[in-house]
Amino acid sequence: MTEHSKTDGLPGMQAPAMPQVLERAKPRNDRMSDAKIECNACPVLCQISEGRLGACDRYANRDGQLLRVDPVVFLRRTLEQDEPRLVPFAVGDAQAPQWNGDVLGTDQVFVTGVGSSTTYPDYKPAPFIVSSQVDGVDMVTVVTEGIFSYCSFKVKIDTDRFLGAEQANVRMKGEVVGHVTTAEYGSQMLSLGGVHHLTGGSKKEGRVTVEMMEALGNKQAVELTIDGGAQLVIQAGRAPIVNGVQEQRMRVGCGSAVVGIFARQFLGLADEVVVLDDHITGVLTEHQAGRCLDMKPSGIDMRGRKSTPGRYFQVANPGNGWGGTDIADPLSIIEGWDAQVAWPGLRLLMTSTTGEHAAWYVLNEQLQPTPQDMPAAVRAIVERIGENCEPSLCSVMFLAGAGGSLRAGVTENPVLLTRAIKQALVNVTCGGAPAFVWPGGGITVMSDVLRMPERSFGTVPTPAIIAPIEFSMRLSEYQALGGHMAYVRSLQEVLSQGAWHKEGAPTALQWQPQPDANPWPLGQAPMLG
Ligand code: SF4
Numbered sequence: 001m002t003e004h005s006k007t008d009g010l011p012g013m014q015a016p017a018m019p020q021v022l023e024r025a026k027p028r029n030d031r032m033s034d035a036k037i038e039c040n041a042c043p044v045l046c047q048i049s050e051g052r053l054g055a056c057d058r059y060a061n062r063d064g065q066l067l068r069v070d071p072v073v074f075l076r077r078t079l080e081q082d083e084p085r086l087v088p089f090a091v092g093d094a095q096a097p098q099w100n101g102d103v104l105g106t107d108q109v110f111v112t113g114v115g116s117s118t119t120y121p122d123y124k125p126a127p128f129i130v131s132s133q134v135d136g137v138d139m140v141t142v143v144t145e146g147i148f149s150y151c152s153f154k155v156k157i158d159t160d161r162f163l164g165a166e167q168a169n170v171r172m173k174g175e176v177v178g179h180v181t182t183a184e185y186g187s188q189m190l191s192l193g194g195v196h197h198l199t200g201g202s203k204k205e206g207r208v209t210v211e212m213m214e215a216l217g218n219k220q221a222v223e224l225t226i227d228g229g230a231q232l233v234i235q236a237g238r239a240p241i242v243n244g245v246q247e248q249r250m251r252v253g254c255g256s257a258v259v260g261i262f263a264r265q266f267l268g269l270a271d272e273v274v275v276l277d278d279h280i281t282g283v284l285t286e287h288q289a290g291r292c293l294d295m296k297p298s299g300i301d302m303r304g305r306k307s308t309p310g311r312y313f314q315v316a317n318p319g320n321g322w323g324g325t326d327i328a329d330p331l332s333i334i335e336g337w338d339a340q341v342a343w344p345g346l347r348l349l350m351t352s353t354t355g356e357h358a359a360w361y362v363l364n365e366q367l368q369p370t371p372q373d374m375p376a377a378v379r380a381i382v383e384r385i386g387e388n389c390e391p392s393l394c395s396v397m398f399l400a401g402a403g404g405s406l407r408a409g410v411t412e413n414p415v416l417l418t419r420a421i422k423q424a425l426v427n428v429t430c431g432g433a434p435a436f437v438w439p440g441g442g443i444t445v446m447s448d449v450l451r452m453p454e455r456s457f458g459t460v461p462t463p464a465i466i467a468p469i470e471f472s473m474r475l476s477e478y479q480a481l482g483g484h485m486a487y488v489r490s491l492q493e494v495l496s497q498g499a500w501h502k503e504g505a506p507t508a509l510q511w512q513p514q515p516d517a518n519p520w521p522l523g524q525a526p527m528l529g
Helices: 193-198 201-218 255-267 288-292 377-386 405-408 414-422 475-480 491-497
Strands: 037-038 045-050 057-060 065-068 072-076 086-088 109-111 126-132 137-148 150-155 169-172 175-184 187-193 222-226 231-236 272-276 281-283 300-302 305-308 312-313 334-335 347-352 358-363 369-371 396-399 427-430 445-450 459-461 462-476 508-513
Touching: 037 222, 045 057, 057 137, 086 475, 109 126, 126 491, 137 396, 137 405, 137 475, 150 175, 150 231, 169 201, 169 459, 175 193, 175 201, 187 201, 193 201, 201 222, 201 396, 201 427, 201 459, 201 462, 255 272, 255 281, 255 288, 255 312, 255 377, 281 300, 358 377, 396 462, 405 414, 414 462, 427 445, 462 475
Parallel strands: 072 508, 272 347
Antiparallel strands: 037 045, 057 065, 072 109, 086 508, 126 137, 137 462, 150 187, 150 396, 169 175, 169 222, 175 187, 222 231, 272 281, 281 312, 300 334, 305 312, 347 358, 358 369, 396 445, 427 462, 459 462
């Protein structure tokens, strides 16, 4: 039920209780039907017929009034099971249960940006500027839904498997929506979304990009393909599915690390151990760990490029085989054995960094490795390698720049907010979740979507992403940075009246418990880079 048709005009409206800056401000145009109202909560400027929604499904025309249809999410430190979760704001509605707010300690409640409405077109104060007291100190939280064109998701995928070459394009529905970026420890990394794909390509690329970003931010699964690489299904907090196979284990370390960690346990049980890894393959007797344990050299001759003793790069190509390489037969990375050093009966373990692949060999008279049953004591160490692997997960971090418009909703002199954040005077959160603030200019924040409330993300067809952001600080600090002091309201007022501007404001609030993993946002020092 979306509508995005261009006409003009404004219906009549009641006088507001608060200083009024309208969500829709375009002067009436006689060509526009009386039944339509214009939403200017984003640059799309939908004209919405009565009973219909705007193009983003977030604003509606109900009886000639523009409403934000989702409730604004309030966090409570303690929330009883039988408490009502959804409560209408008592804004002159005789049918609505009146909320007097007197059962709440103000230090127990946090207003998030989820569902709160925006500051667009940038001159309006934020919809909620809420005062409260924490440990006797007057605090204020400035709450808004940001419209982010400059934002992306950094996705950490715990797998050794080859997903695609660094810089390879990542696609959804055939459109490029990101790229493979630098791999990290035991994980492949993707950079998804961002202004280049939102604005720099075709309309379809932008549309598919916001669709992907909204789903990923809202903890839903997305299906991606990587040019020259894997098919992927990723979802925050879930194991990745690579080429149809659900990943199980995140490796304990690189091949060299595994050799070092378990060297003492292998002593006396194996004469050589090779831990196969796409990046750094470890060879125990050559490795410093083996030398420190006085292990006898085995005479093994490895393929690949020797980096330092017992550490080999590029023993095979990346792939979905052993240790994130493309090999199925581990012996293929052994060139041979030095007949002056190796001996018949030499016991060789080959394993991957997760222990998912492992094989036991004994050299025969011709110094050829022959497969044998793995001794139980060796098997126990391989199982311990597996036990030390953590469950493979996808982690999704939202990264966004809070630009001029957002900051103007906080203060008339936006640079003062930036400075106050950098001076650790303001705590920035996204839906109440902690946000890491990057150093340098501007306000670039990063939050784990798993710590944010459900359905924190939305879209507008510009295209851009909608996401919550809150700035909490002492009231005195807010005044000092030129905050919109005339719009500061107590929590009780907010609970009983909703947002200060009525056009496009949410009509209900939703209580959610504060997630245990998150620090309480009020009274916290910011996470600065
Ligand atoms: S897309 Fe949504 S926010 Fe933008 S003008 Fe339309 S209804 Fe309003």
